Amino acid sequence: MSGPERVDEWKTTPCEVDPAPYYKKSCALIALSTDIVIENEVRELLSGDAVSLFVDRIEFRSLAREDLLALRSSIAQAARLIISQDRLDVVAVGCAAAAMAIGPSELHALVTRARPGAMVTDPVSACLAIFASKSITKIAVVTPYPDDVNAGIERFYEQHGIMIVAKASFKRPGGDDISRIASQSILDAAREVGAAREAECLLLSCTALRSREILPALERSLAKPVFSSNSALARHIQELATAANLQVYDQP
Structure with a gap:
């Protein structure tokens, strides 16, 4: 009993090609x-x-x-x-x-x-857009950065009319350890710094800081807007x- 006959060539089958990508945005x-x-x-x-x-x-x-x-x-x-x-x-x-x-x-x-x-x-353009839309000029900030980067952040926001009235940093050197800072540590620092009466909002600055899950709890406890680099972005x-x-x- 012989096996199936070998097909030497691939059959060309027609298809339609969309003139634009499948996604809208x-x-x-x-x-x-x-x-x-x-x-x-x-x-x-x-x-x-x-x-x-x-x-x-x-x-x-x-x-x-x-x-x-x-x-x-x-x-x-x-x-x-x-x-x-x-x-x-x-x-x-x-x-x-x-x-x-x-x-x-x-x-x-x-x-x-x-x-x-x-x-x-x-992230910073996104934050400035939010601050402008809400007429925010005084902020509290938590970062993971070393002092030289923090100084640059303060200068940058001051040049754009934003005053940092309360601040704290984990002062990590950079790299993947920032992404591993425990959420509870971020939450504790944020609650302390964000409680500053003059601060109109709290910013968690750095896309590598885990923040999405703690933002709602922070807003409830501080009774003021809380943004992260990722939420603003x-x-x-x-x-x-x-x-x-x-x-x-x-x-x-």
């Missing part, structure tokens, strides 16, 4: 190689499935200023390559310390050159994606 998140928090938190904080999130990683060396500035070329390359054949509505650069070291204007310009037409955000991504002009991609 899209965001590229450029995250640090050591940050194990940002991707899950931002994805969970984005409401529903209105925004498709595409993530790329860039190498992170340290929080030293020269290393933060050196991220410029990696950020531009990631923005250029991520889903390079399809459109992006928003590019989000996921590092607060790098955004302040490079400066939001320069950061947005280098991303826009790599990905024309995309709107750009980062997700909110701004949503706003920019909603504002993006998508008519050119819509199909009849």
Whole structure:
């Protein structure tokens, strides 16, 4: 009994190809190689499935200023390559310390050159947008950064009309240990610093700080708004994606 006859050629079968991507709105998140928090938190904080999130990683060396500035070329390359054949509505650069070291204007310009037409955000631009929308000028801040980075944060916000009236830091050197700071430690520090009467809100600054699960409890106990780098970033991504002009991609 003979076996089945061998088929030498693959049959070509027809298919239709959509003229536009299957998703309506899209965001590229450029995250640090050591940050194990940002991707899950931002994805969970984005409401529903209105925004498709595409993530790329860039190498992170340290929080030293020269290393933060050196991220410029990696950020531009990631923005250029991520889903390079399809459109992006928003590019989000996921590092607060790098955004302040490079400066939001320069950061947005280098991303826009790599990905024309995309709107750009980062954690500090997202925070400034929230502060402006709520007329907030005095904040309490918890960070994981060493003193030189904290000093840069204070200068940055002062230059944008925001006064830090209460502050505390875990003073970690950087790397993956920031992502491993216990949620209870973050909660304890946040409650103490956020209780400052002059502070109109509390900010947990750093995308690698685990914060999503403790934000509601903090807001209840402090009776004031509480934001994290990730919650601000997700909110701004949503706003920019909603504002993006998508008519050119819509199909009849």
